[in-house]
Amino acid sequence: MKQYEHPLVEAFDLTAVLHALSDPYRLSVVQKLAEAQPQPCGPLQAGRPKSSVSHHFMVLRRAGVVRTEVVGALHMNSLRDTELEQRFPGLLSAVLKAAQSEQECRAG
Amino acid sequence: MKQYEHPLVEAFDLTAVLHALSDPYRLSVVQKLAEAQPQPCGPLQAGRPKSSVSHHFMVLRRAGVVRTEVVGALHMNSLRDTELEQRFPGLLSAVLKAAQSEQECRAG
DNA sequence: GCAATAGTTCGAATATAGTCGAACTATTGA
């Protein structure tokens, strides 16, 4: 039951966080995690091949956006929202609000 | 004195904005514009070749982060901060605060 | 132990981004 490495809050890099959030699939994952935490990768696959999903989770983890805990056979993902809020106050919530308002705009 | 095209606020794309802000040089440009607006490209070059600077300003413009007005021989750049605030409230200010706090952290 | 499930890793292919010099356009000021 080996666990993942996650960067410390002090080591968060703003451009890495912004880059992690700048991909549509990864942003959708973050939105879904914001609604229900933690979640394994499965329900977040959205039809992609597993290797692609795995890659995107790695990007999110390395940026400090997501924490993954291995629980039995499942890799449970959650947002590092309090840590992000501590390091970059207001950033994640602004992005989540923006993402939601954008979706509502597109919906009409 | 031909002017540039800029996307309408309604056409702003969140992932494009995040991507525009996720590059260290572009983020530094945004920070400098936040301190003094408008500014031509020259003082923001930071030692880069002009073609590279031009490319980054194009990315910022296309995302809606920056507006460029041609004034004589100068291309004056300013942040579209009120428009960004209107479309994605709190986003730009959170990014700017984060960028500044990160710099202060690194400085010690 | 064995099949099924969850997810990673590898490797190769493709796509997107960034970099830079050189040639170009537009404007200014002499």
Place this chain on the structure above:
DNA sequence: TCAATAGTTCGACTATATTCGAACTATTGC
């Protein structure tokens, strides 16, 4: 008109990201 300045555009190159299938590891439940 001419030289100088500001910035763009082009094209080639490099670097980084993304995608995907296939092989792999770990865990569960039977």
